[in-house]
Amino acid sequence: MSKQKNPKNKNNKWVLMVVIAILIVAAIIGILLIRKQIQSEKEITYDQLYQDIVDKKIEKIEMTIGGSTVTAKYKESDEEKTAQVNSLQPFMEFINIQISENPDLEVDLKTPNELMAFFENLLSFLPTILLVVLMIMIFQMQGLGEKGKVYGENEENSTNVKFSDVAGLDEEKNELIEIVDFLKNPKKFQNMGAKIPKGILLYGKPGTGKTLIAKAIAGEANVPFISMSGSEFIEMFAGLGASRVRKLFEKAKKIAPCIVFIDEIDAIGSRRTSNSGSESENNQTLNQLLVEMDGFESNETIIVLAATNRPEMLDKALLRPGRFDRQVTIPAPDLLGREEILKLYTKDKKISKDIDLRELAGDTAGFTGAELSNLLNESAIIATRNNHKVIEKEDIEAAVKKITVGLEKHNRVVSEKDKKLTAYHEAGHAVVSKFLETQDNVKEISIIPRGLAGGYTMYKTNEDKYYVSKTELEEKMIALLGGRAAEKIALNDISTGASNDIEVATGIARDMITVYGMSNSLGPISLKVDEPYELQIFGEGITDEVGTQVKELVDNAYIAAQKILLDHIQILHQVAQALLEKETISEAEFDSFFVE
Numbered sequence: 001m002s003k004q005k006n007p008k009n010k011n012n013k014w015v016l017m018v019v020i021a022i023l024i025v026a027a028i029i030g031i032l033l034i035r036k037q038i039q040s041e042k043e044i045t046y047d048q049l050y051q052d053i054v055d056k057k058i059e060k061i062e063m064t065i066g067g068s069t070v071t072a073k074y075k076e077s078d079e080e081k082t083a084q085v086n087s088l089q090p091f092m093e094f095i096n097i098q099i100s101e102n103p104d105l106e107v108d109l110k111t112p113n114e115l116m117a118f119f120e121n122l123l124s125f126l127p128t129i130l131l132v133v134l135m136i137m138i139f140q141m142q143g144l145g146e147k148g149k150v151y152g153e154n155e156e157n158s159t160n161v162k163f164s165d166v167a168g169l170d171e172e173k174n175e176l177i178e179i180v181d182f183l184k185n186p187k188k189f190q191n192m193g194a195k196i197p198k199g200i201l202l203y204g205k206p207g208t209g210k211t212l213i214a215k216a217i218a219g220e221a222n223v224p225f226i227s228m229s230g231s232e233f234i235e236m237f238a239g240l241g242a243s244r245v246r247k248l249f250e251k252a253k254k255i256a257p258c259i260v261f262i263d264e265i266d267a268i269g270s271r272r273t274s275n276s277g278s279e280s281e282n283n284q285t286l287n288q289l290l291v292e293m294d295g296f297e298s299n300e301t302i303i304v305l306a307a308t309n310r311p312e313m314l315d316k317a318l319l320r321p322g323r324f325d326r327q328v329t330i331p332a333p334d335l336l337g338r339e340e341i342l343k344l345y346t347k348d349k350k351i352s353k354d355i356d357l358r359e360l361a362g363d364t365a366g367f368t369g370a371e372l373s374n375l376l377n378e379s380a381i382i383a384t385r386n387n388h389k390v391i392e393k394e395d396i397e398a399a400v401k402k403i404t405v406g407l408e409k410h411n412r413v414v415s416e417k418d419k420k421l422t423a424y425h426e427a428g429h430a431v432v433s434k435f436l437e438t439q440d441n442v443k444e445i446s447i448i449p450r451g452l453a454g455g456y457t458m459y460k461t462n463e464d465k466y467y468v469s470k471t472e473l474e475e476k477m478i479a480l481l482g483g484r485a486a487e488k489i490a491l492n493d494i495s496t497g498a499s500n501d502i503e504v505a506t507g508i509a510r511d512m513i514t515v516y517g518m519s520n521s522l523g524p525i526s527l528k529v530d531e532p533y534e535l536q537i538f539g540e541g542i543t544d545e546v547g548t549q550v551k552e553l554v555d556n557a558y559i560a561a562q563k564i565l566l567d568h569i570q571i572l573h574q575v576a577q578a579l580l581e582k583e584t585i586s587e588a589e590f591d592s593f594f595v596e
């Protein structure tokens with residue numbers, strides 16, 4: 001993923017520096033104030049000093065040549081007080097007379113210490129200096145210091161990315177190729193009276209190629225590409241985000257025709273809900289973006305592409321005509337798309353002839369383009385480490401496992417008790433799945449710890465599904481709870497190892513009720529709401545009903561899992577035993593337990 005992380009770090013450094021500077025200024029002002037306070041307590045007027053000298057209350061006076069402060073030490077109290085004298089000459093004359101009358105009076109005339117005086121002056125100027133530095137820093141962050149360059153923004157004059165670098169996504173490319181035409185030939189469309197679209201939203205999971213396709217549009221049209229991430233607009237200082245948006249578009253207008261790409265637009269464009277704190281800052285940024293989108297004329301040919309994986313979060317104002325009125329969904333690649341992507345990324349790699357990319361595409365259902373590219377890169381690394389001449393099947397398999405279940409942890413010491421627990425847990429998943437019509441076949445079971453998991457059961461998934469039936473969801477929950485059920489039945493104990501399974505199963509049950517309308521009592525309504533109060537239109541008690549229904553689904557799945565295992569308890573013991581002996585068992589070995 002080609003996101004620049006640097007600006008963010010730099011950003012944090014700036015913020016830290018500003019905070020430190022503010023603290024230093026505050027400390028110095030504090031010290032100066034305290035000093036002043038102490039001084040003013042000891043300060044007496046010139047008249048008072050004059051009188052006290054005449055009254056012979058003072059034993060010693062100190063002054064500095066050229067200075068204006070006189071320190072007087074009192075006889076009785078032993079206190080030192082200071083007074084300001086406007087001109088030293090008349091005061092000296094007065095003192096001379098006093099000395100002749102009062103020989104006890106000691107006078108200490110000091111030559112000035114230049115260095116001390118310099119530092120005293122500097123100290124009193126320091127807050128001002130620091131404030132100036134602070135201001136300069138803030139201006140620079142706003143991009144006012146540097147001409148043209150907007151902080152955090154990336155610009156490429158030509159991205160050199162072409163549509164041929166984007167694999168799969170044929171329909172999406174077809175939809176977007178029009179934009180290339182607009183950018184190349186705006187006049188042609190304008191003469192016809194057509195308005196060129198200003199904003200296009202790309203919806204899709206991270207890593208599906210949204211940035212890549214935006215770059216490809218710029219590359220095909222041969223126009224500059226400016227990009228920024230939504231999260232970079234969100235700043236600690238009010239108004240900064242808005243000012244960045246303004247700068248970004250100023251720049252775009254200068255270099256138009258061009259593509260402006262805003263990644264993670266949900267960071268600024270999420271729905272305006274309240275007026276407090278950082279949210280109102282977001283509002284300012286969002287408002288500025290809306291102003292800019294409305295502001296430029298379509299003859300300026302700036303096309304703003306924005307990416308998000310949370311379209312439901314976006315403020316509706318963003319989607320109005322003249323703003324992001326076109327939306328293109330960039331899906332995770334299907335079987336064919338994955339094959340295309342694999343083909344693209346194996347071009348520059350040495351790969352064994354035995355590897356069937358179609359089959360690999362089948363084994364990697366759900367992988368995004370970024371993950372597939374990463375998979376092949378990992379495979380190449382593993383092949384190198386294994387001293388293979390080309391990337392072998394086993395290298396790819398190791399890479400798939402590394403990515404999906406994490407690295408093998410051979411060194412982790414596992415107690416016998418934990419091993420047994422894991423063996424029954426994984427055997428539980430596998431055995432239960434075997435008896436569920438809709439569930440995928442088991443590919444491998446292992447009790448070797450990987451990543452965070454103590455063991456794993458891998459399934460063969462070679463089908464892309466667009467719709468999932470209710471039965472399938474119910475059986476999925478049963479398979480997930482098979483691990484916990486086996487622990488309970490075989491060891492009469494349950495462990496924390498099942499927490500993720502339980503979380504996923506509960507999530508499925510909740511979606512079945514609130515999203516897919518699969519509940520008998522509630523019927524086909526969507527209860528997916530942003531704010532709990534929105535549920536109130538369904539009447540009081542609706543949340544209780546949802547809770548009851550979700551619990552019922554999960555409970556039933558758990559009971560079903562236990563039933564399957566109790567009916568086939570012998571197989572459960574056999575599989576767990578085999579796991580304890582061999583640690584990993586293959587599909588064939590697993591299936592051998594089921595032949596009569």
Ligand code: ADP
Pocket residue numbers: 001002003165166167168169204205206207208209210211212213307341344368369370371373
């Ligand atoms: P997104 O912006 O959707 O998070 P990116 O465009 O940054 O994803 O994709 C990250 C990387 O994944 C790309 O640089 C590219 O290497 C790879 N990639 C993703 N999808 C594809 C695709 N369809 N074809 C080729 N490469 C892809």
Ligand code: ZN
Pocket residue numbers: 425429480483497498501
């Ligand atoms: Zn499990």
